[in-house]
Every structure is written in C-alpha cells, then in structure tokens.
Amino acid sequence: MQIISDSVLLFRRHLDTTMKSKISILIGMVQPVLYLLLFGPMLEKALPDASGSNAWQMYVPGLLVQLGLFGAGYAGFNLIPDMRAGVIERMRVTPISRLALLLGRVMRDAVVMLIQAVMLTLVAVGFGLRAPLVGVVGSFVMVLALAISLASMSYLLALSLPTEYLFAPVVNTVALPLLLLSGILLPMTFAPGWLSVLSHFSPFRYIVDGMRDLFLGHYATRSVLEGAIVAGVLVVGSLALGTRKFVQANS
Amino acid sequence: MHSVQVQDLTKTYKTKNGLVEAVAGVSFDVAQGEIVGFLGQNGAGKTTTLRMLTTLLKPTSGSARVAGHDLSTDAQGVRRKIGYVAQSGGTSPAASGRSELVLQGRLYQMNQADAVRRADQLIQEFDLEDLADRPTVTLSGGQRRRLDIALGLTHRPDVLFLDEPSAALDPQSRSLLWEHVRKVRENYGTTVFLSTHYLDEADALCDRVLIIDKGRVVAEDSPENLKAQLGYDIVTIELATDADRAEAVLAQHPAVQEVKAQAQGLRLTVEHNDRVLLQFLRTLDEAGIEPLSIQVERPTLDDVFLSITNRSINLPGQQPMNV
Incomplete structure (x- = not known):
C-alpha cells in the first residue's frame, strides 16, 4: 500500500538523520540513566518496599511516561528547522501521502523512545527493579502508544503556533501539569481529594496506573484496561489531528 | 494546448x-x-x-x-x-x-x-x-x-x-x-x-x-x-555649465515630455523619434551651449513596470479590501 511504503521511506530518512548525529545518540542514552541516577537513590526511603513489590515497580513506569513527555513531547523541535528550510513544503508539493508525512516522523520518534525505554528498564534492573517480563513488554506497548501520540501532538503544535519562539514555553507549560497530575513522581493515591479529581483529567494518569499494574504483574485489572483504552484513543486522535494539519499546513 | x-x-x-x-x-x-x-x-x-x-x-x-x-x-x-x-x-x-x-x-x-x-x-x-x-x-x-x-x-x-x-x-x-x-x-x-x-x-x-x-x-x-507600448526614450545630456538655460530651450521641443535636472546635466523623457538627437544638438548649439555627452536609452522593463503600477494605484477599487 502506498501509505505504508511512503511512511517507511520517510521513517528511514528521519531515522538516518537521527543516527548520523553522534551527539543525539549520546544524549538519548544519557537521559534515561540520569533519571535513575539522580532521583532513584532517594526513592527507597520515600517509598519503602511493600510486601511482594518494590518501589522501582512504582517508579519506573512513571519514569517511562516522563521520558515520553520530555522526549517525544518535544519532537516538534525537529520540525522547526525543516519548516524553516522549506523541506515540509517541498514534500507537500509531491504526491506523497499526508499521513506518511506525519507517520514517517512519528515512527522514528517511537523507535527512539522504545530504545530509551528498554535502556532505562535495563539500567533500573541494575538498581534493583524486579518485574515480570510479560508486564514489562506490555508496558512497552503503552510506551509506544504514548510516544506516537505525544510526538503527533508536538508536531501539530509546531505547525500551529504563529512563531517558533512559542514552542518551548508552550510545551513546558503543558507538560509540567501533565507530569505532576499523572502521579509520575509519587502515586496519586497520596493526593488530597481535589487533586485526585483533577488528576483524572490527565490522560497520562490512566497510562501510568495501567503500566504500574503491568509492572506488578496484575494484568486483568481495571487500570490496565483503562490505560489501554486511553492509549488507543490518544493514538488515533492525535494522528488524525496531526495529519489534518499536514494537509493544510501553512509552512 | x-x-x-x-x-x-x-x-x-x-x-x-x-x-x-x-x-x-x-x-x-x-x-x-x-x-x-x-x-x-x-x-x-x-x-x-x-x-x-x-x-x-x-x-x-x-x-x-x-x-x-x-x-x-x-x-x-x-x-x-x-x-x-x-x-x-x-x-x-x-x-x-x-x-x-x-x-x-x-x-x-x-x-x-x-x-x-x-x-x-x-x-x-x-x-x-x-x-x-x-x-x-x-x-x-x-x-x-x-x-x-x-x-x-x-x-x-x-x-x-x-x-x-x-x-x-x-x-x-x-x-x-x-x-x-x-x-x-x-x-x-x-x-x-x-x-x-x-x-x-x-x-x-x-x-x-x-x-x-x-x-x-x-x-x-x-x-x-x-x-514598445511605453513609446518613450530617455535622453541624458551631460553638461558642464548652463544646465538651467539648456533646460529652458529644450523644454520647448515638441517631442519632449518631461525634463529633469540631475547632478551632471539633464534627463529628458522624449517621444520616440530618430531625428530628435540631431535637433537637440542644433538647439543647444544655437544657444551656445556645448554638451559633454548625449545619450539615448530605449525604455527598460523597469520603466514599463513603474508606469503601469503607478497608473494602477490611481484607479479606484484596487486597494486591498478592508471590510
């Protein structure tokens, strides 16, 4: 199918660009380790191990979502130099599928995020994480969904803002409350009533909760189901919105 | 096709x-x-x-x-x-x-x-x-x-x-x-x-x-x-002195549309006419003025462009619409 081959073509180009830059590979690998190294050691005191589980099973899923928010969430930055150089416009004049213009990039971002997630998890095992393989793999599926939707929304934002200067402040402003409301640093069960209610408006809360259950080896739970549904809706919705923007993009 | x-x-x-x-x-x-x-x-x-x-x-x-x-x-x-x-x-x-x-x-x-x-x-x-x-x-x-x-x-x-x-x-x-x-x-x-x-x-x-x-x-x-539609030539006359007098005598020539003084002499907009240069020289000679040089240019697309766009500015209804 044309859409698939178009997407794969652009995916390979974008992945090539990323892989050609040694600095971006280095940064991509250092980032997840920093999360563990600079925050993890405090964790064991803050969240003492409960019976049959340890703090890392709570913390690592949150970290994965945080990695997504601050990695794929900023994917739009990659679009800005291409918009400025006219690359997007050059591609929009060709018969290539508009969905592929988005998917090619998003697939690259998803692969980068998946590699980072695997690294982070492996390093976390060194720190003391123990979790069932099936649950971890299931979490990675959610990580992929998260990367796809965050990257799409990030591209949508980059294409929509009147000036590129606004991109960083807007992403920061959106990402920070989403991060805090998702119970990434501490579980939302610690939150007072009003904050807990508010947190249910963050889609990432459901994903974090779902991933935590998966890490604990609880597969058939309400949280996992909710997380999966939210992830699915996010992927479809963000791709649809993002593609629409590439059809009419003014850049 | x-x-x-x-x-x-x-x-x-x-x-x-x-x-x-x-x-x-x-x-x-x-x-x-x-x-x-x-x-x-x-x-x-x-x-x-x-x-x-x-x-x-x-x-x-x-x-x-x-x-x-x-x-x-x-x-x-x-x-x-x-x-x-x-x-x-x-x-x-x-x-x-x-x-x-x-x-x-x-x-x-x-x-x-x-x-x-x-x-x-x-x-x-x-x-x-x-x-x-x-x-x-x-x-x-x-x-x-x-x-x-x-x-x-x-x-x-x-x-x-x-x-x-x-x-x-x-x-x-x-x-x-x-x-x-x-x-x-x-x-x-x-x-x-x-x-x-x-x-x-x-x-x-x-x-x-x-x-x-x-x-x-x-x-x-x-x-x-x-x-060609523009139909005017630009004649540039370089003069050491007497620019004012030259302007006065040449302005009376029927082919001259416009005379402008510039730093080194005059710039005239003239109806296209092959004999006009000779007539200018004669007129200047009779007035006792000796030009340093005299040059004729056919209009460039610049001139066409300016003449057309200036004209269109004056037409009603061509301004950007403000509602």
Whole structure:
C-alpha cells in the first residue's frame, strides 16, 4: 500500500538523520540513566518496599511516561528547522501521502523512545527493579502508544503556533501539569481529594496506573484496561489531528 | 494546448483589521513550453498565487487547471505533473544533495535504482559533481539554487514553478541559473512559470510577462511589446555649465515630455523619434551651449513596470479590501 511504503521511506530518512548525529545518540542514552541516577537513590526511603513489590515497580513506569513527555513531547523541535528550510513544503508539493508525512516522523520518534525505554528498564534492573517480563513488554506497548501520540501532538503544535519562539514555553507549560497530575513522581493515591479529581483529567494518569499494574504483574485489572483504552484513543486522535494539519499546513 | 489555465483565482485572508485580498481575481493562460514571468513587487500576490497553483494553499474562489488536472478536484494529479521550487528552497541543511535528489525521486514513487540513476543524471546536468556529497548547508546560494531546481525537475514535470529563483544571487550565479532554465525548456519542452521582482530577469528569460499589482494582473505581453507600448526614450545630456538655460530651450521641443535636472546635466523623457538627437544638438548649439555627452536609452522593463503600477494605484477599487 502506498501509505505504508511512503511512511517507511520517510521513517528511514528521519531515522538516518537521527543516527548520523553522534551527539543525539549520546544524549538519548544519557537521559534515561540520569533519571535513575539522580532521583532513584532517594526513592527507597520515600517509598519503602511493600510486601511482594518494590518501589522501582512504582517508579519506573512513571519514569517511562516522563521520558515520553520530555522526549517525544518535544519532537516538534525537529520540525522547526525543516519548516524553516522549506523541506515540509517541498514534500507537500509531491504526491506523497499526508499521513506518511506525519507517520514517517512519528515512527522514528517511537523507535527512539522504545530504545530509551528498554535502556532505562535495563539500567533500573541494575538498581534493583524486579518485574515480570510479560508486564514489562506490555508496558512497552503503552510506551509506544504514548510516544506516537505525544510526538503527533508536538508536531501539530509546531505547525500551529504563529512563531517558533512559542514552542518551548508552550510545551513546558503543558507538560509540567501533565507530569505532576499523572502521579509520575509519587502515586496519586497520596493526593488530597481535589487533586485526585483533577488528576483524572490527565490522560497520562490512566497510562501510568495501567503500566504500574503491568509492572506488578496484575494484568486483568481495571487500570490496565483503562490505560489501554486511553492509549488507543490518544493514538488515533492525535494522528488524525496531526495529519489534518499536514494537509493544510501553512509552512 | 495550455499548460496552465487560471480563472478568477482569489485568496482572501482574515486579519484583525478585516479581510485582506492577497489575490483579487487573476486569470491567465500559459501555453505548453512557454516561459512566463509573474512580475510584481513584494506583497503583490505572486507567491500566494504560486502556492495556490502548486496545491499548497486552497483558493478562496476561482478555478485552475494545471498540467491537465483540475486544481480543486484532482490535487494529486496536479502534484504528479508539476515541480515547485520555493523561494527559500527546500533542502535539509544536514543532508547531502545526492541523498536529497534520491529521496525526491522516491517521493515521486520511483524505485531506488531509478531514483539513484536520475539523481546522477541531474547532478551532471546541473554541474553539481563536486558538490553533491557535501551537506547542503555548505553550498553557496547559487549552488544550492541549482540543486533546488534539480530537485524540482527530478520527476520530469510538465510544468515547473519557480518562486523568485534568483533572489539574493550574485550576477554570475544568476546568469548561470537563467542558462539552466532556458536549457530545461529547450531540452524537455517544460513549461516554466516563475515569479520575480527583478525586471531584468523577466526581460532576459521570459517569452511573456504578467505584471501583478495589488493582487491583480494589470498588464500582460511580451517584454518587447510592453517596452514598445511605453513609446518613450530617455535622453541624458551631460553638461558642464548652463544646465538651467539648456533646460529652458529644450523644454520647448515638441517631442519632449518631461525634463529633469540631475547632478551632471539633464534627463529628458522624449517621444520616440530618430531625428530628435540631431535637433537637440542644433538647439543647444544655437544657444551656445556645448554638451559633454548625449545619450539615448530605449525604455527598460523597469520603466514599463513603474508606469503601469503607478497608473494602477490611481484607479479606484484596487486597494486591498478592508471590510
């Protein structure tokens, strides 16, 4: 199918660009380790191990979502130099599928995020994480969904803002409350009533909760189901919105 | 056979101050194999029109057929048949020219082997052999522009759209670029539609010129006819002294439309007349004035452009619409 081959073509180009830059590979690998190294050691005191589980099973899923928010969430930055150089416009004049213009990039971002997630998890095992393989793999599926939707929304934002200067402040402003409301640093069960209610408006809360259950080896739970549904809706919705923007993009 | 047929195309933008008509209804045809220039100042509506004809922007109203496909109902058909080189180009700074050319072929659904072969061919045709493997960011403006045009021609389009192809290029790169554009038409019969605000570019390159001003086409003809239409020559007389007296006696000549004093003498706008120079010399001689030099120039496209756009400013209803 044309859409698939178009997407794969652009995916390979974008992945090539990323892989050609040694600095971006280095940064991509250092980032997840920093999360563990600079925050993890405090964790064991803050969240003492409960019976049959340890703090890392709570913390690592949150970290994965945080990695997504601050990695794929900023994917739009990659679009800005291409918009400025006219690359997007050059591609929009060709018969290539508009969905592929988005998917090619998003697939690259998803692969980068998946590699980072695997690294982070492996390093976390060194720190003391123990979790069932099936649950971890299931979490990675959610990580992929998260990367796809965050990257799409990030591209949508980059294409929509009147000036590129606004991109960083807007992403920061959106990402920070989403991060805090998702119970990434501490579980939302610690939150007072009003904050807990508010947190249910963050889609990432459901994903974090779902991933935590998966890490604990609880597969058939309400949280996992909710997380999966939210992830699915996010992927479809963000791709649809993002593609629409590439059809009419003014850049 | 027309390559481009445009009928009453308009584009209106909403702004805080109301509606702005960037393109106020343009109609024109471009024949197959013709090089047509869209001439106008910045903000006249050139780029907006080009972006509509290349499927990047939806027209507010009007219709167009480009390379045999209807713009509004068959944008994909249009895309397959046209090449577009934007004002800013379209190469990724970190990528090499060769990889961009191969990708471009693949974007037009060539297979990898064909795309590589086509890239080699274009690299040769556009003298890019020594540059093709460097990141495009290291190329000079003129070199990058050649690469941009090669990219636009990758799929052998029927119609090539060039937006301000020689903006910011040095004179040598410009004439080299024009050479390439002419060759494209010569060798492949490609129709070329370009926008420019350089009158010499339109003069040097185009079979026909459309002058656009405030979103409307205000004149349309070959550069030669447009210049002939103006019908005035510019006579420059260099004088050491007596400029005032010379101005007084020459102003009485029936062919003189306008006399302007300038630093070194006079500049006269004169009805085209082969004997006028002799008569001027005689008049000056009778008045005892000896000019240092006397020179006559046929009007340039600049003069045509200024005369036409000035005139159109005075016509009612041509200002951008404010509602």
